[in-house]
Amino acid sequence: MNIKNIFNSSKTENNQLKSNIMISKAPDSAKTILVIFPFEKDFFRVASYSYRNLPYDRKNIEFHYIINRDFSDSFSLRRGYIHKMSLDSKFNILNKNNLLYSLSEINFDIIVDLNVNYEEKMEDFVTMQQSNYKIGFKHKKSDLLYNVQLDISKSQIAENGYQKILELI
Numbered sequence: 001m002n003i004k005n006i007f008n009s010s011k012t013e014n015n016q017l018k019s020n021i022m023i024s025k026a027p028d029s030a031k032t033i034l035v036i037f038p039f040e041k042d043f044f045r046v047a048s049y050s051y052r053n054l055p056y057d058r059k060n061i062e063f064h065y066i067i068n069r070d071f072s073d074s075f076s077l078r079r080g081y082i083h084k085m086s087l088d089s090k091f092n093i094l095n096k097n098n099l100l101y102s103l104s105e106i107n108f109d110i111i112v113d114l115n116v117n118y119e120e121k122m123e124d125f126v127t128m129q130q131s132n133y134k135i136g137f138k139h140k141k142s143d144l145l146y147n148v149q150l151d152i153s154k155s156q157i158a159e160n161g162y163q164k165i166l167e168l169i
Contacts, residue, residue, distance in 0.1 A: 032106060034064045036113045036125055037071075039091065043158055044071050047114045050162035052076060064106065066099070066125060093121055100128055110135065112165055113146070116158050135165055 035051065038044045044067070054063065054077065063080030068087060075082065083103065086094040093099070103125070113126055113136035126134055126145045136146040143149075148168065152161040 031060060032062045032064070032108050033110045033112065034066070034103070034106075034108045034125075034129065034131075036066045036111070036115065036122060037068070037075075038115045039068060039119055039122070040115075040117075041071065043114070043116055044068065045074065046158050047162055048075055048077070050159050051114075051166070053166070054079075064103070064108070066103075091121065096121075096124070100124060103129060109133070112136070114162060114165070116152065116161065118142075135168060137161060 037047055048071075063077075064083060065075075065077060065080060066083045066085060067075055069084040070087070072082075072084060083099055085096075085099065088094055108129055108131040110133045111126055111129055111131045113122065113134070115122055116137050118139040118141055123141070123145065126136070133148055134146045135148040135150070136142055138149045138151040150161050150164055152158065
């Protein structure tokens with residue numbers, strides 16, 4: 001669901017400024033969504049399982065996924081475009097510049113970062129992309145990265161957070 005805020009200013013009879021705020025549902029929904037899957041293998045498995053029910057019934061949505069190349073065999077989501085990260089032994093992204101360049105050619109309506117913990121190596125994939133909504137989990141830098149944040153600190157269950165994000169999409 002997209003929400004539009006339209007701010008109009010007009011003057012009253014006393015020449016004072018009056019501000020009108022109108023919030024309405026936009027008739028069209030997100031068209032292009034980037035989902036960044038977790039670096040960590042255990043979280044990747046949970047996220048991959050949780051996201052098996054992406055809203056594929058909406059044919060007008062184009063999905064893009066960033067995944068660790070090492071997890072390709074266990075990645076079951078096949079509708080959409082898969083962008084594979086190649087990592088070295090220190091988990092540095094070897095093909096980062098190529099990925100960022102190819103993704104910069106796409107206008108994303110929503111970017112979803114499924115990394116529960118802060119991953120500095122993934123920061124550029126969120127900050128360098130233009131998007132109406134950037135969704136991620138609350139952590140030390142989340143205020144700078146996301147305009148929609150989920151806090152799972154109370155439940156400590158990543159799958160619950162992944163499900164909440166699905167509801168937002």
